[in-house]
Amino acid sequence: MTIQLYGFWRSNAAFRVRVALALKNLAFEEIDIDILSGRQFDADYAEVNPEHVVPTLVHDGRLVFQSLAIVEYLDEIKPEPRLLPAGAAERAYARSLAMILAADAHPLTVPRVRKYLGQALDADKAAIESWCRHWTTEGLSTYERLLTRRPPAPFALGTTPTIADISIAGQVALADVYRMDLTAFPAVAALAKRCFAVPAFADAHPFQQPGYKTSGEAR
Amino acid sequence: MTIQLYGFWRSNAAFRVRVALALKNLAFEEIDIDILSGRQFDADYAEVNPEHVVPTLVHDGRLVFQSLAIVEYLDEIKPEPRLLPAGAAERAYARSLAMILAADAHPLTVPRVRKYLGQALDADKAAIESWCRHWTTEGLSTYERLLTRRPPAPFALGTTPTIADISIAGQVALADVYRMDLTAFPAVAALAKRCFAVPAFADAHPFQQPGYKTSGEAR
Structure with a gap:
């Protein structure tokens, strides 16, 4: 193929x-x-x-x-x-973790949104960067709460990386793009470190x- | 259960x-x-x-x-x-249609975003409504282009409603909440009309x- x-x-x-x-x-x-x-x-x-x-x-x-x-x-x-785990309940949890980034955090920081903030709301470069950091922080905070409630073992759903880890690592990649510090999010940082030790993740980083x-x- | x-x-x-x-x-x-x-x-x-x-x-x-x-x-x-159709390609298309709303249009108009627009960017009520209508229009436009390329038959993926129709009808429900006119989106309006003729959709409307x-x- x-x-x-x-x-x-x-x-x-x-x-x-x-x-x-x-x-x-x-x-x-x-x-x-x-x-x-x-x-x-x-x-x-x-x-x-x-x-x-x-x-x-x-x-x-x-x-x-x-x-x-x-x-x-x-x-x-x-x-x-498998990037989706076995079992309906585990798949649902993996998908919900993935969608926290894809549906609630990342869409707020994409180019068309940054552009429109400037055009329609007169936001300057600093205000747009602050906007992006705010929503990236929200995503990191949600992941931190969820990973604290159910600790990775060692990946979010178990022994191998899934769509959930891809998304949590993606949230960290966003934080990297915005040059943010992860000190307040130790569970997220530890999981991302584990992910980025895998070449498939490391080589894909922006x-x-x-x-x-x-x-x-x-x- | x-x-x-x-x-x-x-x-x-x-x-x-x-x-x-x-x-x-x-x-x-x-x-x-x-x-x-x-x-x-x-x-x-x-x-x-x-x-x-x-x-x-x-x-x-x-x-x-x-x-x-x-x-x-x-x-x-x-x-x-089935709310996801059979076959990997059809499922992928159904999911991608669903995510246009869930990942690219709706997240921009939720309460926490409207609130933050006011707090961080001094957007007034009119600017916030205009923001919501803009992103709702973007979602409608994307769906219109896609439904024109592959016309519903009679639902987005075929004979029965799927996750795609739920999301396209949801985009129209958003437009209803913002009191928007659908004249510019005839394919979307026709599909939504078909969906809202089904009690499961009609009874779920906001x-x-x-x-x-x-x-x-x-x-």
């Missing part, structure tokens, strides 16, 4: 798919769509993804949208290693992408 | 779960958490849901969070009628909940 991923170094949603592909040892070609420059709205890409967002997975010509839907799809076409190194944001 | 749903009349995420429960003919008791008054942060409810959001499903004492994770859970514990009628927002 051939797999292409339309992504971008800074996209947290692309990060999630990159980790899933690597955990499943699926080779792929990544095509950069510079969402900071608005390339997601170009006519060519609008044909690929009518929502004008990354990522899009192309699997043998089939287009698949939305990072968590892509991860579930990959888990169905190549079940091992700062490890070729685009980052030429972005002007590299330190 | 006994099922309780912590919800609220205005919560779009609670709407999704209400529809799913009704389509599966599962009886449940709904417990109101007034998220406009901040009751989701009360200590009692924080014990139930550490993210301080609705909905929470309680199934025989087990807590399940996040609306789409709850819908998937219900589909696993009571598979008929305006049909007891809390709406005493809310002061009723017209």
